[in-house]
Amino acid sequence: MDIAADAPKRQGDAPGRPPLQAPRIRVLHFVTGGFSGGATQVALALVRAAAQGGPVDPLLVLRRKRHGDVSRIRELEREGVPLAVVPGWSHLATIVALVRLCRRVRPQVLVAHGFSEHLWGRYAGLLAGVPALVHVEHNTRERYTAWRRAQTRWLAARSARIVGCADDVRQVLLDMGMPADRTIVIPNGITLAPFLPARSLDWASREAAIVMVARFSKQKDQRTLVQALALLRQQGLRPPLRLVGDGKTRDAVEALARELGLDDGQVQFLGLRRDVPALMMQHQIFVLSTHYEGMPLVLLEGMAAGCAVVGSDVPGVHGVIRHGEDGLLVPPADPAAMAQALAGLLREPQRAAALAARACQRAHAEFGRELMNQRYETLCLELANQTAGAAHA
Numbered sequence: 001m002d003i004a005a006d007a008p009k010r011q012g013d014a015p016g017r018p019p020l021q022a023p024r025i026r027v028l029h030f031v032t033g034g035f036s037g038g039a040t041q042v043a044l045a046l047v048r049a050a051a052q053g054g055p056v057d058p059l060l061v062l063r064r065k066r067h068g069d070v071s072r073i074r075e076l077e078r079e080g081v082p083l084a085v086v087p088g089w090s091h092l093a094t095i096v097a098l099v100r101l102c103r104r105v106r107p108q109v110l111v112a113h114g115f116s117e118h119l120w121g122r123y124a125g126l127l128a129g130v131p132a133l134v135h136v137e138h139n140t141r142e143r144y145t146a147w148r149r150a151q152t153r154w155l156a157a158r159s160a161r162i163v164g165c166a167d168d169v170r171q172v173l174l175d176m177g178m179p180a181d182r183t184i185v186i187p188n189g190i191t192l193a194p195f196l197p198a199r200s201l202d203w204a205s206r207e208a209a210i211v212m213v214a215r216f217s218k219q220k221d222q223r224t225l226v227q228a229l230a231l232l233r234q235q236g237l238r239p240p241l242r243l244v245g246d247g248k249t250r251d252a253v254e255a256l257a258r259e260l261g262l263d264d265g266q267v268q269f270l271g272l273r274r275d276v277p278a279l280m281m282q283h284q285i286f287v288l289s290t291h292y293e294g295m296p297l298v299l300l301e302g303m304a305a306g307c308a309v310v311g312s313d314v315p316g317v318h319g320v321i322r323h324g325e326d327g328l329l330v331p332p333a334d335p336a337a338m339a340q341a342l343a344g345l346l347r348e349p350q351r352a353a354a355l356a357a358r359a360c361q362r363a364h365a366e367f368g369r370e371l372m373n374q375r376y377e378t379l380c381l382e383l384a385n386q387t388a389g390a391a392h393a
Helices: 038-051 070-079 091-105 117-128 146-156 167-175 193-200 222-234 250-259 276-281 297-304 335-347 349-366 369-392
Strands: 025-032 056-063 083-086 109-113 132-137 161-164 183-185 207-213 241-244 267-271 283-288 308-312 328-330
Touching: 025 038, 025 091, 025 117, 025 369, 038 056, 038 109, 038 297, 038 369, 056 091, 056 369, 070 083, 083 091, 091 117, 109 117, 109 369, 117 132, 117 146, 132 146, 132 167, 132 369, 161 167, 161 369, 167 183, 193 276, 193 297, 193 349, 207 222, 207 276, 207 297, 222 241, 222 250, 222 335, 241 276, 250 267, 276 283, 276 297, 283 297, 283 335, 283 349, 297 308, 297 349, 308 335, 308 349, 328 335, 335 349
Parallel strands: 025 056, 025 109, 056 083, 109 132, 132 161, 161 183, 207 241, 207 283, 241 267, 283 308, 308 328
Antiparallel strands: none
């Protein structure tokens, strides 16, 4: 376990001494140790950025998953990411370990990402006396029981800020009873550097093929996309489809492809890939077929990759795609509508290229990770200053 070092001491500004420097504030980001979700990706990105220097001294704390990827944790340790892992076999064990860690590290701000980690993280923060607690919600639909919704409202009254990763998410939070004056939006962002070549790629150099990158789960809807492909065959269109990811529903989707006669190589299941940016930039069309989202990072990546993007018209997606301007929205779980949208893009490559170009331009202008990092840093500094002022009042 790598714990963030003590903040540097202030030095006087007497002649011959270094200029006065403010101490760095300690910020702890607590999130699930599963690496497939956006919450972990965002928390990791924020810690990596702060670890490069600046006013924030970060620590990433992962809640161990029963079937978690230990190799990823080892990889982060070798990379030098300030990191700690707490047990996840029970909620009580998680809270106890996190309380001990907070008392040792003494963060000024604890940022708890995602459901249900935001509950256990904030309980631990309260018990450890962390001055400022932040809840970050990353999705528009979670498994909230009445009891957990009540806990969330109780903790909100004791939290400095509640953050939604998109306007749709903030509205869900407000509908749950979160305080409007402390519930804000900080949009997700992506690392743009791997997608820079997309801005100069010729459309004709891309394959007229479709790619979807998502874990196989009940939330995602690869089934509708596969069914749409079967409908396209009836129209004489046979675009290759590459499905990237893994998960519990993959076997069922593979069985559906066989049932529809699409197991002749047209539909390819690529599993987990570490070259997603390059893979996206080889394709003309990116699809996110889903039942709900928060602010999907992979959709932002598809736009930044210069693909013509198609997304299900659901919360979290319709807040990103501007239909007919930089992408297309289709009704959820509607194979016929999905097939119609894809057929239009395949048959009208100039229109598809124009949509893709506008999506690429917007993603590179509005969805960079640097802007997200800056907004979280500003929030943490503001909260740390407020709590410091209150302590000295």
